[in-house]
Amino acid sequence: MIVAGSAWLLWPRAGGEFVTGMPAHRDNGAEARFVIKFVPGQQYMPGTTPYGLGEPLTGMAEVVRDFEARFPDTRVELITVPAVREYLVTQLSSGNAPDILMVNVEDVWVDMQKGWYVPLDPYLEAPNPFVREQGDPSLPGYDQWWDMFKYQAVSRGKAAPDNLNYCISFDMVETGIFYNKDIFREVGIEPPATWDDWLASMAKLKAAGYIPLLMNRDSFNDWTVDLVFDQLYYDILPGIDLVQDPVREAYLEGYLDWDELCFLFERGYFTEKDPRYTELWTHLYDLRQYCNQNLMGTDLAREFVTQKAAMLWMSTQFTYRLTGDRHLAFDWGVFYVPRFTAATSRFASNTDMCVIGGAGTQYEVSNSACSDTGDPATSERLKRVIALLQFLMVPENYARVVNEYPSMLPNVLGVPVLPVVQPFADILERRYTTTKWVYTFDLKFNDIQARMLELYLNDGIGHEEFMRLQVDNVRTATRNLVSRKPIDMSRLEARWKELAPLRAGMEGLPHE
Amino acid sequence: MSNRSRPLFGYRARFTLTCYALLAVQMTLLVVFVYVPVFWAFSKSFFKFEVGSESRFVGFANYAELLFRDPTTLPSLLHMLFLTAFAVCVRLSVPLVVAKLIHSLSREKSRYLFRLLFLVPVVVPGVAVQLIWYGMIYNDRGMLNELLRMAGLEEFVRGWLSDPSTALVAVAFVGFPWVGGFEVLIYYAGLSSIPESVTEAALLEGCTGIQKFFRIDIPMVMSQLKLILILTIIAGVQSFEGLFILTKGGPGFRTMVPGLWMYFNAFSFQRMGYACAIGVCLFFIILGLTVLNMRYFRSTTELEGRG
Structure with missing residues (x-):
């Protein structure tokens, strides 16, 4: 019974x-x-x-x-x-x-x-x-x-590696830095034009007793890695972007796909021999010094609306949290992550930060x-x-x-963008990132990268140890990927040779 | 009397058959829901197996990876040992002391009241306890950090579960002051069953207070200690849900344990074969520790027999 x-x-x-x-x-x-x-x-x-x-x-x-x-x-x-x-x-x-x-x-x-x-x-x-x-x-x-679809390239760019579309990109999303205008005025700073300005502003905010920027671990692992990677690698893309995807190129403009990343790894890129890759993580570490103490904290919004923090890196959806709150006691605005300059890095491409958002729902x-x-x-x-x-x-x-x-931002022609999310629509006009690391390899790669990065950013391990673990992680991920989806190496090799003269004039490449 | 009305089997035989029939139902369910999955997991540990894909026989490759190549294995085992050893220490000591204190109270009403008060928290689900510690105590604005701020000790404020130097200890401290009502009741029952004659003899010999606790009470509740020890070890090796809620094994792998790594491999990375290999290894670890415990940790009955 x-x-x-x-x-x-x-x-x-x-x-x-x-x-x-x-x-x-x-x-x-x-x-x-x-x-x-x-x-x-x-x-x-x-x-x-x-x-x-x-x-x-x-x-x-x-x-x-x-x-x-x-x-x-x-x-x-x-x-x-x-x-x-x-x-x-x-x-x-x-x-x-x-x-x-x-x-x-x-x-x-x-x-x-x-x-x-x-x-x-x-x-x-x-x-x-x-x-x-x-x-x-x-x-x-x-x-x-x-x-x-309004954002044609983004929507079509979601085609899978087998060139079939498995999704409807229903709407669009983008990230931005929400900032407290009152605190900015009080400290005497403006939305920054460059990365270095941004760090300098954050130093002032920290000295004034505010948490300069609220972020969590996953934002570091996903958004920040891709943005900094793009800033450091954009200039050398003509020499290393080996495959132009006929379906997605309009949107992806020089995107490094999984097969290219695997091939480049075998040539020493994304290893300790690659000064760009080594440097990438130090910029994240510098940024981390101005962030909330606990990167796994779940209530970042609270610190922002209670004015304990001056900035919050969040996506479009957060707009409603601010516009809908009748008790909000400050002015706020949105700006986008500023570009690197030669002062930031010798590898800085000096181009605007790309976008990392795109299809939302x-x-x-x-x-x-x-x-x-x-x-x-x-x-x-x-x-x-x-x-x-x-x-x-x-x-x-x-x-x-x-x-x-x-x-969210509408992705259907003829449907207006609500004025309050318009800044995000403007940001979304920029070119797309060079690659999305967390979407390239398997889920284990993402998990391990996130964990190691968290340790590194929290001083649990040093830069050298982090690089060793991360390179191991990339190595394992590329091997797994190649064992599942064999790469046409001869095609990549031929293109690699064609682009050799271009690379000859580029600085800071791993020794080939 | 005619033999025609005599049943084919006697009452005893019918009773036994009924027992077998009822046991057969239970055994069938046990086999279907426990033994088959266990054997299935054991066999799958020799395969590269991803949900929704073909599985491929790889021999001992999963075990070789786990034991020799996976950098997570050794740290997660050490974390498991630390957390289990910590749990063993506190569960064998704190609830026993509390049970002894309750048992020493002279009024039965007081004893009943304290037993009840210590037992009530047992009804709070374990997940809720973890969430309380996560959200109310270790949170950025949680009780611990706010107390430190109030005391002017701002420099000690931290993300207790996200700081690599504190995460494992913070996890171990969840459940403080570790007075589990279940353990208290078990020990209390053990203390209550100590024969009056033993207590009186001890008093006559001048054995009182702390001396009596260590020389009389502890040996007499050895069966209870052994039970709690086995249960704590099994829970320590198997459990991962608390860590899943609190830290997901992080920061990095600083609070990773084999059970949690098995879960991630099975359901997040879809490496079912590898997860099965971890599960089989955990099974042998528990088996080994239990055998050791049974062999070298004597119960009260055995001690009495030896005496």
Whole structure:
């Protein structure tokens, strides 16, 4: 009896996922032919109040209700799932994942060969039916769904290494330095023009008793590593960027892909022999001296809004935390991380800092969507899931979701940017980073880099020890990658030789 | 009496068969949910196995990597040993002293009240305890740092769990003052079962106070000490959830333990075969320590038998 009772309690029920907030669906109830499980993400989850401010969100629920009205045989469940890889792996491998997921597509690439995700190219290259029914051929989306995306290069740049698109870049996000204008005035400083100015300003803030800059470990490991890397390597890109990706080049402009990084590592780059790579980490260490003591602290916002800290490096979403807080007692603004100059480093490229943001909410369609036939080509269910995404992207629907409150930047043509997040839209006009280290190799590489960097930044290990561990980490990651995806070395080798004359005039390269 | 109405089996046989039948149900579930996964993990430890992909036989490669090439192995074992040794020390001492103090109270009502008060915190889930320490005590603006600020000791304020020099000790101190209600009750039961005659004989011999505690009480609760020791060692080797909540093994690997490294390999890095190899090694570590404990740490009964 106990066993039977337990089995009954544990038996999965329809719609048994944990649902946050208000129910999105009308009572399509038992007649529903298609029940679509959709993870919209915390940004858009109906019933939630971002940062505990304002009214509960309703935009996504309203659009979904309209969709259900169009398709009475369909019921959409908006659900919240744990934002952890453990959950995804178990659900996807068992075929029980929600139909539409929200995952950074770079995490999808790791699993793309497993058939867990549905390539969306055939749908993106076809008309969006909800635009086409309006009968106006001049509307973006009439010919191809792709045409609706405002940030074309970013959205198309999310193609996986197999050149297929597994995600819809629903909106855009960028990072910036939020700063307290009152504290800046009090200390007599301005938003900086160069990296050195920035450090000098932070020294003044520290002397005045403020925490100059709030950051956490992951911001160091992800954003800062890429930005500093770009500043140091941008000048030598013409000599080391061996492959121009025909699909993604428009956006990525000289991006160093995984195969190039592996090849360059074999040539001594990203090792102790590479003075740029050795120097990179010292700039992070210098910056760290002006940051909050605990890099694993979880409540950075509190230190900023209570004016204990002068700056906070955060992404677009934080705008709402500040605009929505009626008790905020200071003026604030946003600037972007300033460039390196020759005074900062002899390798400084003297170009503006690139961007590290891009696609924010990224929706993927899982293999659960074609559970009716098991074949994407014949699945009616999959078509309905795709229809939901296409319906969401129609500008009038889209605006109700993305512009319900100032948080993310719209990625659909014809949908305005809310004025308060406009500074981030301006930042996003810059060129993209040279590479994204944390998205290039496997998850173990990221984990170890983050851990070693944390130790180094907290004086747990010295620079030399850090370099030894980090080079080992890169070595292991490149070997793992090459064993999984063999590289066409001859092509890279030929290009490497072609570019040799260019490299001959460059300073500070590892000995070849 | 006619033999026709006599049952095929007697009462005793039917009772035994029923017991076997009921045990068979339990055994089946045990086999399905415990033994099969254990054997599955053991077999998978010889494979390179990633969820959703084909697995490939690699022989002892996972074990070789774990024992000879993984730089995390030795530090994580040392951390585990430190934390387990620390837990053994405090669980074998502090709750015993508290139990002795309660047992020494003259009024039964007082004894009952203190037993109850020490037991109540047991209902707080372990995860909640970790979160309390993470959020309220070790936090940047937590109790510990605020007390230091109030005392004018600003220079000692730090991220206790993120500072490489303090993280492991900070983790060990979670649960201070380590008066687990469960252990107190076990020891109290042991102290209560000491025969009156033994206590009286000790008093007649002039053995009182601290002397009696060490010479009479401790040997007489040796069975309880042995039980707590085994449970603490098993928990120390197996557990990782507290560290997962508090530090995720960081900063760096300064609080990493094998159990947590196994979890990360299995679910974050998807290296299931390697994680299984770690699990098998942990199994043998626990087995070895338990055998040592059973062999060399004598219980009260054994001591009595020897006496």
